[in-house]
Amino acid sequence: MDRRLILVRHGQSEWNLKNLFTGWKNPGLTDKGIEEAKEAGQLLKSRGYEIELCYTSALKRAQHTLDLMLEEMGITNMTIIRHQDLNERDYGDLAGLNKDDAREKWGDEQVHIWRRSYDTPPPGGESLKDTADRVLPYYKREIEPRVLDGGTILVAAHGNSLRALVMALEGLSPEEILKREIATGKPIIYDLNESGKVLKVENI
């Protein structure tokens, strides 16, 4: 029996392109982001997977990515569960600021700590640990049981909400996960055993 979990980060967003901190803000996809989402859909289509159920966040860049992927796969009738527990890490006061301007204001090191330390939150926002503390209970409660029932479950989400999941699935340390960049529109495919442990991971 397949117990397959596919994670995809949304395609490039308007604010990724403008180099702005995004977090819970809600920009749409760029033309490139739309293409990335379609390509991800084509890749999965070529694998012939039968998707049972999809999850995404409450933010439109991830929702739109998922819709485009499903369209490419020719899937028209699909249950999609949208939940804010899968949202991007909340960037607090940094949301909407240009990343280079922030480095000028607070210095490279401070901005790097806010972006890539495990448990130092940006002002008014969430650290990766805070993000993991909402993403992982949601995964354990809602998503993992569906994967263990058998079949293929697709999750379209965000750089840091997926980092939290990848960290748990692959058993990575905070140091290891912070070096890991999750590419836009590139599916990560996990085969799980009956207790939810990763048997195989493939980045396509």
Ligand SMILES: O=C(O)[C@@H](CO)OP(=O)(O)O
């Ligand atoms: O701006 C954001 O919300 C995230 C993802 O694009 O940025 P970072 O790479 O700094 O975590």
